[in-house]
Amino acid sequence: MAKEKQEIIDEITTHIQKCGGNYSTWYVGISKDAKDRLFNEHDIREKKDAWIFRTAGSSRVARDIEEYFVNTLGTDGGTGGGDNTTDMVYAYKKAAHTNP
Numbered sequence: 001m002a003k004e005k006q007e008i009i010d011e012i013t014t015h016i017q018k019c020g021g022n023y024s025t026w027y028v029g030i031s032k033d034a035k036d037r038l039f040n041e042h043d044i045r046e047k048k049d050a051w052i053f054r055t056a057g058s059s060r061v062a063r064d065i066e067e068y069f070v071n072t073l074g075t076d077g078g079t080g081g082g083d084n085t086t087d088m089v090y091a092y093k094k095a096a097h098t099n100p
Contacts, residue, residue, distance in 0.1 A: 002057040002087070008065055012052055012091050013073075019050035019093055026093055027076040027100065028069035030062045034088040043099050044092050053090035065089045076100060 003011075016026055031037040034053035038044040044051050056062040059082065066089060069075045076094065094100060 008054040015052040023073040023075045028091045032085045034090040051092035
């Protein structure tokens with residue numbers, strides 16, 4: 001179920017604060033399949049690593065959230081990727097085994 005922009009920002013921010021680390025130690029991105037991106041491309045360990053994802057109402061909302069975390073809060077990640085089906089926002093705490 002899609003969530004509102006501020007609700008997603010609040011949930012991801014709360015998760016980051018709960019799990020610890022500076023924003024720069026976290027990666028935030030967007031995808032149309034966040035689980036695939038997290039576990040296959042970024043090498044997240046599902047049961048051991050800190051991660052979260054949420055589905056936004058649209059690709060534009062997902063991009064706005066990503067831009068906020070990367071450009072305002074200073075998380076790792078890049079902006080401008082994906083396409084019009086990219087509506088999921090994900091975040092994970094970087095570790096030696098993650099990519100990046």
